[in-house]
Amino acid sequence: MATSSNNSTALLDIAEVSKSFGSVSVLRSVSLTVAKGEVVTVIGPSGSGKTTLLRCVNFLESYDSGSIRIDGKEVGYRDAGTRQRRSERDLAAMRAETGMVFQGFNLFPHLTAAGNIMLGLTKVRGKSSAEARSIAEHWLGRVGLGHKADSLPAELSGGQQQRVGIARAVAMEPKILLLDEITSALDPELVGEVLAVVRSLAEDGMTMVMVTHEMAFARDASSRIVFMADGGVSAVGPPREVLAAETTNERLRTFLARFRASHF
């Protein structure tokens, strides 16, 4: 069994998680552990379950069996055995422990950049609005948008919006940050500014799980790479091992070959 639930340093412990949409099996007994400070990148062909797996970690998706623990605490269910869903309040509290950045940014269009970041700080963390404002300004500065605090999302470029999205997630001081194809909706020339922010967070020791198609970035920034295919983990290891051209894993070799053909 590939689980390492006995691994006491695991911050995120995904154990044998399975999920189907109707008759389609999207996750097949996926197990993965992520240690504190690790940057784990999930790659794989579309439909392989990468995004679904990520969305299970903060319970935006439920799963049919298995268990997902953060810091030893079961995420979506009171108990993995009984599979009794947590209460709304409990779920909200659990989700506040993970940050998520979305492919489509999903900024709140009626709030300014600072307002987007302050919402969780005031309503979930219970901070005063003055305190939340100064935290928001700090993080906007970190992502290079200190001067855009009072801009509405519609007044920002895609890359700027996504940086606000990252600031909104990390300002909550999550234990783990989930990045779901965060550069896929961006024009190529805007990708770099967003990845630079992710890299600086990694250097600060932020634990991250990201789904991405940016192979060069995955290779340089990840502690480990997970290759998913058909809803299961097909390969996992350090970037140089997983991305090696001479891999014996047939699915992985096909994926990488196709990838190199289309991107280089």
Added chain:
Amino acid sequence: MLGQIAYALPFLAQGFALTLWVSLLVVVLSLVAGVILGVGLVYGPAPIRWAVRIFSDTIRGIPILVLIFFVYYGLPAVGVHLQSFWAAVLALTLFKTAQVVEYLRGAVASIPKGQSEAAMAIGLTFRQRLAYVIFPQAFRRFLPPWINGVTDAVKGSALVSLLGITDLMQAINQVIGRTYEAMPLYILGALIYFAVNYALSYASRRLERRFAFIRD
């Protein structure tokens, strides 16, 4: 002629006050009930969704006049006796509520799913998501049809005169009964209804501009 109408003005003013009172009651009650039922329709468990759907489709399929007569003349058959005023308010409120349910459903459905997910991801509870993320955005889409509905409610309130309630419409008819000055009085009535509804539409346009934070 003008003298007779001037003489009747205080009486007409009383009728107008009643029209406004009925309209206000109907608009406020239907807003509260409609938003609650609308949230039930969008987010509730299946039995609640079905119940609201059946309520809304049924009420919207009945002419409002039939609804008014049904509540006033029909309900006593099952032991519910309402004063004509409250029967009228109830019937109009039911009708408006069904509309508000649909406006709310449409407005909420127009907000992309990613908004709820982003709100969930930062740890907001269901109520907080509605209050701080969904409703502020849905409000802008809810407002125009709802204001239309409010003006309909003001106009539709004239139907309560059929239960013998002395609203503006009934007051006008009574003054005409005494003076036989139908044309000037109906014109006066039309102007009053128009003035109220024009003020509402104007306020609505101002509000829409104020909340135009999303560019379509």
